[in-house]
Amino acid sequence: MANGAKQNTAQKTALITGGSSGIGRATALTLAGAGYQVAVCGRRLEALEETIEMGSDLPGKIIASAADVSDPASVEALFADLKARLPRLDVxxxxxxxxxGSINFGDLDFEDWRKVMDINLDGMFLVANQAYRWMRDQDPQGGRIVNNGSISxxxxxxxxxxYTASKHAVTGLTRTISLDGRVHNIACGQIDIGNAASDMTAHFAKGLPQADGSVKPEPTINVMHIANAILQMAELPLDANIQFMNIMARDMPFIGRG
Known part of the structure; x- marks a missing residue:
């Protein structure tokens, strides 16, 4: 297959980390609805099995593998399992x-810092690194990596x-993977999401700290908008790339923060 050629979606495969709820689950169901064979991973197998059940009547198949993305050994085991169950990795x-959470910088300790960095940055690297190697070494070569950034x-x-430092670092990771991946027909982009309705944002309606010291509720958007955006990115031929996409609740205080 020539570089940039688009495969039939019925033959395409995808891996989604954090696939047991929220954005990850919605994206898994959307890709499976478009005919993708989708693997979801997360720490709790029972929650992943709920995602599988929700997608049982979709054109594509969803499979699950439990993993802790912050643990190198767990990520290696995840990819060994998936390579035995999937013919390739496309997305x-x-x-x-x-x-x-929200912690003033003066009250932050190293344990708080590491807890976020272990998952948001180390986990992002570990999974992307394994996926990159798989995409580089498979035949036909290539694939697409979409990193979840943030308005932050x-x-x-x-x-x-x-959280903000981790997401700035993810942007640097995305840019570097995008550059290094060119020679291997690997595209890498990032979706920066603002206030998608999920378990993580359930408290937004009660109020969030604002730059002026006030606490105000903030609007959210349905996770299906995010899932549809991921599908749009996934459907591009590999010679095209959405490098960065911002998608957010229209009235959230982003432009005002900027």
């Missing part, structure tokens, strides 16, 4: 992450040093 949605990759919220 990675590198989605798993944690928020870390552009501007921070109060008390978000860990």
């Amino acid at each position: 990675l949605f590198n989605n798993a992450g944690v928020s870390g 990759a552009h501007v921070p919220r109060p008390g978000s040093a860990c």
Whole structure:
């Protein structure tokens, strides 16, 4: 197959980390609905099995493998399992992450910092690195990696040093993978999401700290908008790339923060 040629979606495969709820689950169901064979991973196998059940009548098949993305041995075992069950890897949605809560920088300790970095940065690297190697070595060569960034990759919220630093680092990782991947027909892009409705954002309606010291509720958007955007990125031929996409609740205080 020539570089950039588009495969039939019925033959395409995808891996989604954090596939047991929220954005990851919605994306798994959307890709399976488009005919992809989808692997979901997360720490809790029972929650992943719920995703499988929800997609049982879709054109594509969903499979699950439990893994801790912050643990190198667990990630290696994940990919060994998937290579035995999937013919190739066409798309990675590198989605798993944690928020870390709101902590003023002066009250932040190293344990708080590491807890977020272990998943949001180390986990992002470990999964992308394994996926990159698989895509590089498979025949036909190539694939697409989509990293989940955040609006915080552009501007921070109060008390978000860990989360914001991790997402700025993800942007650097995305740019480097995108550059290094060219020679191997690997495209890498990033989706920066603002206020998608999920378990992680359930408290947004109660109020979030604002730059002026106030606490105000913020709007959210349905996760299906995010899932459809991931599908759009995945469907591009490999000679095209959405390098960065911002998708957010229209009225959230992003432009005002910037």
